[in-house]
Amino acid sequence: MNLQDITLFRQQNLVAGEWINADNGATIDVDNPSTLSVVGTVPNCGSGETERAIAAAETCFATFRKTTAAHRGALLEKWFDLIMEAQDDLATLMTLEQGKPFAEARGEIAYAASFVKWFAEEGKRVYGETIPSPVQDRRIIVQKQPVGVCAIITPWNFPAAMITRKIAPALAAGCPVVIKPSEFTPFTALALGVLAERAGFPSGAVNILTGDPAGVGGALTGSPAVRKLSFTGSTRVGKLLMEQCAGTMKRLSLELGGNAPFIVFDDADLNLAVEGVMASKFRNGGQTCVCANRIFVQAGVYDAFAEKLAAVVGNMKLGDGFVDGVEIGPMINEAAIAKIRSHLDDATAKGGTVIVGGTQEDTSTRFISPAVVTGVTSDMLVADEETFGPVAPLFKFETEGEALAAANATPYGLAAYFYTNDLTRTFRVSEELETGMIGINVGGFATEVAPFGGIKESGLGREGAHHGIDEYLEVKTLHIGGIA
Numbered sequence: 001m002n003l004q005d006i007t008l009f010r011q012q013n014l015v016a017g018e019w020i021n022a023d024n025g026a027t028i029d030v031d032n033p034s035t036l037s038v039v040g041t042v043p044n045c046g047s048g049e050t051e052r053a054i055a056a057a058e059t060c061f062a063t064f065r066k067t068t069a070a071h072r073g074a075l076l077e078k079w080f081d082l083i084m085e086a087q088d089d090l091a092t093l094m095t096l097e098q099g100k101p102f103a104e105a106r107g108e109i110a111y112a113a114s115f116v117k118w119f120a121e122e123g124k125r126v127y128g129e130t131i132p133s134p135v136q137d138r139r140i141i142v143q144k145q146p147v148g149v150c151a152i153i154t155p156w157n158f159p160a161a162m163i164t165r166k167i168a169p170a171l172a173a174g175c176p177v178v179i180k181p182s183e184f185t186p187f188t189a190l191a192l193g194v195l196a197e198r199a200g201f202p203s204g205a206v207n208i209l210t211g212d213p214a215g216v217g218g219a220l221t222g223s224p225a226v227r228k229l230s231f232t233g234s235t236r237v238g239k240l241l242m243e244q245c246a247g248t249m250k251r252l253s254l255e256l257g258g259n260a261p262f263i264v265f266d267d268a269d270l271n272l273a274v275e276g277v278m279a280s281k282f283r284n285g286g287q288t289c290v291c292a293n294r295i296f297v298q299a300g301v302y303d304a305f306a307e308k309l310a311a312v313v314g315n316m317k318l319g320d321g322f323v324d325g326v327e328i329g330p331m332i333n334e335a336a337i338a339k340i341r342s343h344l345d346d347a348t349a350k351g352g353t354v355i356v357g358g359t360q361e362d363t364s365t366r367f368i369s370p371a372v373v374t375g376v377t378s379d380m381l382v383a384d385e386e387t388f389g390p391v392a393p394l395f396k397f398e399t400e401g402e403a404l405a406a407a408n409a410t411p412y413g414l415a416a417y418f419y420t421n422d423l424t425r426t427f428r429v430s431e432e433l434e435t436g437m438i439g440i441n442v443g444g445f446a447t448e449v450a451p452f453g454g455i456k457e458s459g460l461g462r463e464g465a466h467h468g469i470d471e472y473l474e475v476k477t478l479h480i481g482g483i484a
């Protein structure tokens, strides 16, 4: 493994300031989706180790909550510096275990670090209020306090950013965390844990467990000592965890699945719209929650747009993430390949045409060439399910009303995109689209400064911006009487 600092490669879990193995010594293999070789192993922990991590976080909370925001901000600043110094090593671990092109992995590390730097400052701006009392001898003060021990469960597709987008505000607010990263991409998370230790976070502030999702997750969601769950992943698992948290009334932040519409109106700049699809659809090989999942093109420009898009997609470089110039890496696992194949086969069986890509040179690998499909209709799987792969399905529409109805015909509401040069249409369409975030003549909006999140079955709450820290705070109102 080509790391400058090999100590960042950890095959153990971080619990109460100690690096541990599973109590029974069991391990999980982590493979390289490009070569199918084993990158390494991590402990297969369960409820026992999780309960110890929760206890360590609870012990830590008693003192960590009383540190100043400035102190916690200084720790976050130091962590930011260490993350950026280790950017290449962290990106190497990410490409090894997740497969994304190395340049994208480096970009994600910088994106992940931006949340750490942002919340180092936001923690110092957690302001309270004084409220004019309706009773003469009383004073009313509103305080904000850390919610307590937080459980953090994250997906494999952005293995660094999905962790820091949660734990940076949690730590800034004074909340210790117990993290369960995806079993597919644990090494990035564990390396971030090494750097958090080096930054000076106290024992028990950051705990990281790998293992049986249901076992670790069940201990986290069932523990009354855990006051909040922040989850990013599929809507299916999000609903399950929401149910499991009900018994202890935990605070919830849920960042779930998407089914983003991408609408190209006939007055759009088609070259810009093609650039937008490339940015939105094919980032991380299409394994992105906010990627364009359904592309609606107005009839007058449909053929021209399809031709332009196919020409660019057909020239994309597919391969191992460490090869210079590769734009599409391997899919994360065999199930991902199977889902992509099922969507392509279903579309062609129902009248669609794959005009470029969608093939595998070797079906024993996890590589599939990026595809454009025309003649796509609402009865196809791609209309209702997150493909989570490099497939661009093109739907044709006639009127704005038809496009809006189709775009909103989904239980998801995370992201949407549309391209137009008509100002009044910009406001009309923005106000009608049922999503949490909209790109207008832009195909990507990953930034720490703006709120990120969805509506409907895409989740609850917001991450990033000033909104993100409120998810880790409780509001307390003081009514002080007898003041003559």
Ligand SMILES: NC(=O)c1ccc[n+]([C@@H]2O[C@H](COP(=O)([O-])OP(=O)(O)OC[C@H]3O[C@@H](n4cnc5c(N)ncnc54)[C@H](O)[C@@H]3O)[C@@H](O)[C@H]2O)c1
Residues within 6 Å of the ligand: 153, 154, 155, 156, 157, 158, 162, 180, 181, 182, 183, 213, 214, 216, 217, 218, 232, 233, 234, 235, 237, 238, 240, 241, 254, 255, 256, 257, 258, 288, 289, 290, 386, 414, 454, 458, 459
């Ligand atoms: N909205 C967002 O910000 C956002 C960001 C990234 C990914 N996602 C979504 O995540 C999904 C892809 O990620 P994924 O495949 O890792 O999702 P997933 O739901 O399968 O897994 C997410 C995490 O949940 C854990 N998990 C699975 N079953 C569990 C259980 N029973 N109890 C506790 N934990 C459990 C997994 O181990 C993993 O750590 C897509 O739907 C994508 O849209 C959403």
Ligand SMILES: O=C[C@H](O)CS(=O)(=O)O
Residues within 6 Å of the ligand: 157, 158, 161, 287, 288, 289, 290, 445, 446, 452
């Ligand atoms: O996959 C989901 C991520 O949240 C996408 S982004 O990097 O935040 O845009």
